[in-house]
Amino acid sequence: MEAIGVIGIGAMGKGMIGSLLKKGYHVYAYDPSPAAQQWAQEQGAHVVASPQAVGCVTRIVFTSLPGPAIAEQVMLGEDGLYQALPEDSYVFDTSTIDPATAKRLNQKALEKQIYYFDCPVSGGPAGSAAGTLTIMVGGEESKLEAIMPYLQLIGKEIFYLGESGAGQVAKLCHNSVVAVITAALGEALTVGAKAGVDPHKLAAVIDKGSAHNRVLSVFGPNILYGTYEKSVFSLDHMHKDLQLYAATAREQQVPVLVGSTVAQMYEAAKAQGKGSWDSSAVCTVTEELAKATVAR
Template sequence: MIVELNKEKTVIGLVGTGVMGKSMAGHFIKAGYEVHVYNRTKSKAEDLLEQGARWQDSPGELAKHCNVIITMVGFPSDVEEVYLGESGILRNAKPNSFLIDMTTSSPALAKKIYDAAREHQMVSLDAPVSGGDVGAKEARLSIMVGGDKEAFDAVLPLFEIIGKNIVYQGQAGAGQHTKMCNQIAIASNMIGVCEALVYAKKAGLDPTTVLKSIESGAAGSWSLSNLAPRIINDNFAPGFYVKHFIKDMGIALQAAEEMKLDMPGLSLAKSLYEQLAAIGEENSGTQALYKIIDK
């Protein structure tokens, strides 16, 4: 039996206040919720503390104070440590707590956490997001969710504070599998976006004017509309880190191999991004792929 959430009694904990988590926590604070935060680098949470968030010294300490715990960390290894480690969430959260991992992580790990949560009388959802830093800031993330439908229904009002396109995908792990589909589609598309801009430049065209013609037609995509302008303006700051995209592509390729699928476009994209990381661009935004294409 899943406990219904009452706004007055809902206390939200957010582990990971980086590019995405910081904006998400801010939206919950503005919506009137009590919010507790933890981040490995406390300075990244200072703005949230000034807004009224409460600091906790570990994921476990945070879990003791909250009944909805959201994680937005970097890698599957981080997710595993945050949930299953000695000072992790599962060892410290109260029964009937809602555990929501919004990191892009492994579908297999999502199922592992789901099973462990059930053993502790807790509810787990895997709910990775798409939309980047802009989507997080503007509270219009796409959220893809796996787990029990009853749990999804219970936390939907919270998802609606930070997102617009919120879809229940199925059982535990389904949210992560859906995010892999998202990353696979983006991977090859980013190659196309960068190649188109390089071609425009070499042909002596104004890339901004070219963009006006192609972004609203059949070539249109989120990456073309949102990241191509950044490339044109030499803005390679991260909305989403290169190193995290390489991680995502690795997860997708591993899952594809388990399903005996060949992914030539994804494999090519991953190899190009690994070249980009090798020249010191791992902390740049994914649009920095342009630097490899524009040789």
């Protein structure tokens, strides 16, 4: 089977590695964390010493990284991936970064006749492990037929959005909506709880009514049971994504009237030391102000 590289062995990267190994691929993985390296070795992946070393052994690479600065370092650093990848290689960057950085990484790749695609994903660690992620793709349209089999290794719903950076725009817009809905759920459930309505019953009404949303099924249990420390998607990551979304909106001269208010709530929760908690911990800001809790 073909060799595939994975750079970034966090919650999402682990799912990709596990899924690729189950499909019979030889996986070459890199992460600076010794614990992550050990995990990958135990699963059967080949752990290498740098991003550049990944590029020496494969022409297909998935990356899953925390933010723009690290993505640039991994791709363009002295021991970066682009230093070794052969021509006609494909890089699928599933990190959530800003569109401008994605475009810059794409341009640098093209200079080396490498094809870079911004491919942010939705579906969480469970979707990553199952190979059922939703993938938002930006990049060279003429290569779609060639790259689709690789994207289908990790994803089920694959959307081509346009030229380089378009995938990141879609992901930032998506996550802004998720953040707004999460905060709105926390507010509504707090109002209901303080007024004496069982939050679980209220959540059931929301789920079956016109306010039905997938955010409730993903993050609702943490809100309803107060288990905010069980992270599905960390508050730190959502906070980062909201900052990138706001910057993108400013560049496009679009007012962020709703998003900016919600972003301040995430800012408050992060300042309270809840960054490592689940992103739904933003609801604690409303709970504390109201001197009420949703959890029963």
